Amino acid sequence: MNATLPTPSLSLDQASRLAEQIHTEIAKALIGQQTVIRETLIALLAGGHVLIEGVPGLGKTLLVRALAKTIAGQFARIQFTPDLMPADISGHVLFDMHNQRFDVRKGPVFTHLLLADEINRAPAKTQSALLEVMQEQQVTIEGTAYPVPLPFMTLATQNPLEQEGTYPLPEAQLDRFLLKIYIGYPSLEEEIAMVNAVTRQQVGDRFQLELLNAIVTPEAISAMQQVTAQIEVDQAVVDYAARITQATRKGQGLRFGAGPRGSIALVRAARAHALVEGRNFVHPDDIKQVALPVLRHRVSLAPEMELEGYNTDYVLNSVLEKTEAPRQ
Amino acid sequence: MKLTDLNIQVRQRSAWEAIDLGFALVQQHWKALMPPYFLLLLLIALCVWLILPEAYLPIAGLVVWWLKPLFDRLLLYMLSRQLFNETPHAADAFSALPQLIWQTGLFSALTYRRLSLSRSYILPIWQLEGLRGKPLKERKAVMYLQGHSHALWLTMGCIHLEFIVVLSLYALILMFDPTGATWEHIKNLFRGDVDIDSQYWRMLLDFTFYLLAILVIEPFYVAAGFMLYINRRTQLEAWDIELAFRNLGERLTQLAKTGASTLPSLVLLLVFASSYFSSTPAFAQYTESEHEFLAEERLPPEQAATTIKAVMALDEFNNLTKVKTWVAKDKQETERSNHKLSEGVIQLIASLLKSLLWIAAVVAVILALVYRQKILSYLAPFRKQTKPITAPEILFGLDIRPESLPADIAGTARQLWQAGQAREALSLLYRGALVILTHEEQLAIHTGHTEGDILKLAKPSTEVERYHYLRTLTKLWQTIAYAHRSPAPQEIEPLLAGWNQFQAPRLAAQTAEGQA
Numbered sequence: 065m066n067a068t069l070p071t072p073s074l075s076l077d078q079a080s081r082l083a084e085q086i087h088t089e090i091a092k093a094l095i096g097q098q099t100v101i102r103e104t105l106i107a108l109l110a111g112g113h114v115l116i117e118g119v120p121g122l123g124k125t126l127l128v129r130a131l132a133k134t135i136a137g138q139f140a141r142i143q144f145t146p147d148l149m150p151a152d153i154s155g156h157v158l159f160d161m162h163n164q165r166f167d168v169r170k171g172p173v174f175t176h177l178l179l180a181d182e183i184n185r186a187p188a189k190t191q192s193a194l195l196e197v198m199q200e201q202q203v204t205i206e207g208t209a210y211p212v213p214l215p216f217m218t219l220a221t222q223n224p225l226e227q228e229g230t231y232p233l234p235e236a237q238l239d240r241f242l243l244k245i246y247i248g249y250p251s252l253e254e255e256i257a258m259v260n261a262v263t264r265q266q267v268g269d270r271f272q273l274e275l276l277n278a279i280v281t282p283e284a285i286s287a288m289q290q291v292t293a294q295i296e297v298d299q300a301v302v303d304y305a306a307r308i309t310q311a312t313r314k315g316q317g318l319r320f321g322a323g324p325r326g327s328i329a330l331v332r333a334a335r336a337h338a339l340v341e342g343r344n345f346v347h348p349d350d351i352k353q354v355a356l357p358v359l360r361h362r363v364s365l366a367p368e369m370e371l372e373g374y375n376t377d378y379v380l381n382s383v384l385e386k387t388e389a390p391r392q
Numbered sequence: 393m394k395l396t397d398l399n400i401q402v403r404q405r406s407a408w409e410a411i412d413l414g415f416a417l418v419q420q421h422w423k424a425l426m427p428p429y430f431l432l433l434l435l436i437a438l439c440v441w442l443i444l445p446e447a448y449l450p451i452a453g454l455v456v457w458w459l460k461p462l463f464d465r466l467l468l469y470m471l472s473r474q475l476f477n478e479t480p481h482a483a484d485a486f487s488a489l490p491q492l493i494w495q496t497g498l499f500s501a502l503t504y505r506r507l508s509l510s511r512s513y514i515l516p517i518w519q520l521e522g523l524r525g526k527p528l529k530e531r532k533a534v535m536y537l538q539g540h541s542h543a544l545w546l547t548m549g550c551i552h553l554e555f556i557v558v559l560s561l562y563a564l565i566l567m568f569d570p571t572g573a574t575w576e577h578i579k580n581l582f583r584g585d586v587d588i589d590s591q592y593w594r595m596l597l598d599f600t601f602y603l604l605a606i607l608v609i610e611p612f613y614v615a616a617g618f619m620l621y622i623n624r625r626t627q628l629e630a631w632d633i634e635l636a637f638r639n640l641g642e643r644l645t646q647l648a649k650t651g652a653s654t655l656p657s658l659v660l661l662l663v664f665a666s667s668y669f670s671s672t673p674a675f676a677q678y679t680e681s682e683h684e685f686l687a688e689e690r691l692p693p694e695q696a697a698t699t700i701k702a703v704m705a706l707d708e709f710n711n712l713t714k715v716k717t718w719v720a721k722d723k724q725e726t727e728r729s730n731h732k733l734s735e736g737v738i739q740l741i742a743s744l745l746k747s748l749l750w751i752a753a754v755v756a757v758i759l760a761l762v763y764r765q766k767i768l769s770y771l772a773p774f775r776k777q778t779k780p781i782t783a784p785e786i787l788f789g790l791d792i793r794p795e796s797l798p799a800d801i802a803g804t805a806r807q808l809w810q811a812g813q814a815r816e817a818l819s820l821l822y823r824g825a826l827v828i829l830t831h832e833e834q835l836a837i838h839t840g841h842t843e844g845d846i847l848k849l850a851k852p853s854t855e856v857e858r859y860h861y862l863r864t865l866t867k868l869w870q871t872i873a874y875a876h877r878s879p880a881p882q883e884i885e886p887l888l889a890g891w892n893q894f895q896a897p898r899l900a901a902q903t904a905e906g907q908a
Binding site for chain 1: 873
């Protein structure tokens with residue numbers, strides 16, 4: 065079944081319905097990771113990037129491939145290794161002997177969806193090569209800025225177990241990611257459904273992405289992002305988002321809290337959340353729903369809390385509990 | 393069991409010496425004593441830990457403390473047998489456990505006698521002598537005449553020793569904890585500021601430390617009390633003299649048996665000895681000195697009586713001491729009135745009251761089982777961080793005190809709606825709903841809860857129709873509050889019409905109050 069590719073001008077209802085269809089389509093491939101799909105979709109609609117943390121083999125690559133297939137967009141994957149160079153990511157200029165001129169060879173970042181696999185395996189210099197493209201959505205090669213195709217989204221992955229020989233992402237880079245998503249193990253029923261889906265009449269252990277349909281075009285995604293950006297946010301809700309971010313700076317158990325970019329990210333993600341819910345305005349619950357993935361990588365847990373075995377989600381939840389809901 | 397089997401030297405000791413003997417008894421027999429006791433304590437502690445909900449972990453120590461009389465019985469079972477040179481195994485102790493539970497007055501020890509400070513001193517009367525009723529009372533009265541104060545001091549001492557063990561264990565942890573978290577935890581314990589949610593493992597450690605303290609101290613406590621009891625029995629029944637006579641008897645019996653063969657030589661010995669003693673000055677001197685105790689002159693009875701009277705009139709025999717004591721004024725009257733009832737009637741009333749008490753106790757236990765959830769909720773203050781649910785007065789900027797609402801909420805909201813004040817109308821309905829949820833349904837809503845959180849909180853305790861009403865109302869309230877859009881008349885009309893049904897519990901409460 066091939067869906068009709070919609071035109072870029074969209075209403076809120078259309079955008080919301082498309083978001084739901086994309087969710088359903090990806091869920092066919094990535095079984096049992098509803099929250100991950102939902103949060104990835106929120107990041108896509110808000111025009112942000114995501115950092116996915118989870119042990120290997122949970123379908124991080126499959127998620128990106130399925131998303132690329134569903135939005136009929138380009139997909140590229142970079143496996144980060146300690147010897148990866150910045151030019152391997154962004155591209156470089158090569159002298160063409162035959163034509164006696166310099167040719168620009170664009171790197172893998174020139175795509176719609178970029179999977180930066182095990183991003184913490186490369187040194188900080190290489191990681192920083194992603195900074196410009198994530199922030200500016202353009203790459204400068206030899207002084208010339210080259211825009212990347214829109215919509216552009218980076219999905220970086222991290223493995224929480226093997227920390228030996230890794231380079232933790234610098235705070236400046238972490239701040240560029242709109243959401244940090246945890247991907248966990250599926251339940252028994254979901255795993256059974258996954259095994260059935262992957263092993264039914266096929267060779268190999270990969271999900272057949274050909275079974276997925278393209279729901280929208282990249283242009284339609286840009287249109288959906290436009291619709292998201294126009295969703296109303298009451299001043300009380302903005303105030304609530306800012307108070308939550310402020311509270312992380314004062315809250316006990318945190319070495320440092322989130323910066324102003326955290327408040328901005330909260331409102332952006334809450335808008336996308338409202339669109340996924342089919343609403344044209346944001347209410348405080350949207351902020352609360354996205355607060356954990358938005359803030360968990362922007363704060364740092366105090367060493368004593370780490371020793372006690374707590375995680376950032378625990379402290380953030382306590383911050384959310386203590387922050388007063390908006391007054392109307 | 394015979395007195396001759398006792399493996400301690402039976403003699404009159406001071407009470408402190410008896411306590412010390414008890415401690416020595418544990419030191420000597422700890423290998424046999426500890427395994428069954430440790431197993432029982434571990435089993436009970438595990439059961440308590442598994443059965444009690446997580447939030448009630450602070451009272452787990454209290455439960456184990458309350459069950460101490462049970463451990464005491466097992467320890468006394470082991471100690472009493474070891475005292476008579478028996479070595480029971482752990483299996484024997486556990487086999488005897490049902491008997492120890494049902495036949496040693498455990499029920500009373502766990503209820504109205506639980507706070508007795510002479511528990512280990514009196515336990516042998518219940519467990520080893522098996523006395524009940526009047527004989528028990530009489531025996532206790534005799535036992536209490538001496539040794540009771542020492543038993544009290546023993547209990548107080550052992551309580552403090554338990555604390556010392558617990559604090560020592562904390563000191564050990566403090567030495568190895570560079571973060572200072574343990575010190576903070578100890579301070580919090582004394583301040584009563586412990587959050588069970590975040591400090592579950594620390595509370596579990598507290599429980600474990602207390603168990604270790606009981607494990608170490610309780611055997612000494614029981615053994616010392618037991619030895620106090622043995623010492624008192626020795627005083628009362630002259631066990632030491634009885635044993636001395638028995639030994640003498642045995643020795644003489646032995647001599648009598650061997651006497652037949654040695655009779656000729658014994659006769660010779662006696663003859664020789666009599667001739668020797670008759671010529672010994674020392675013996676003669678002894679007989680003379682014996683006479684010195686007797687008056688040289690034997691007085692006639694009348695004269696002797698006069699002399700005795702004269703001696704008795706001396707100051708040494710007339711040292712009078714005045715003692716004041718409180719005596720009931722109507723004592724004679726009470727005694728007289730007591731005689732009005734015959735002994736049979738008194739016995740009948742006593743047995744009737746006793747039966748009633750037993751029935752009441754059984755009913756209380758059954759009720760306690762049935763209403764255990766409620767009782768546990770009364771124990772909620774033990775959750776240090778749990779604060780009583782107090783309904784907030786202002787939520788989302790809305791005044792949600794019941795007195796701030798009009799009597800007819802739906803009617804007032806309708807008037808506001810018709811006057812074009814949609815926001816005020818919805819605000820009134822939403823406020824009303826919050827008042828019902830917080831005041832009538834005791835929903836713990838905090839200022840950090842959003843409208844969505846309140847819906848989630850209300851879902852489990854609200855009927856489906858009322859929940860749907862609340863969800864629609866919340867949705868419309870959010871739309872007008874955050875999107876500044878008024879709902880369509882067909883959206884608000886069902887809310888106004890369905891308000892009375894939603895507030896049915898509130899009306900019922902008001903009616904009940906009115907009737908009261």
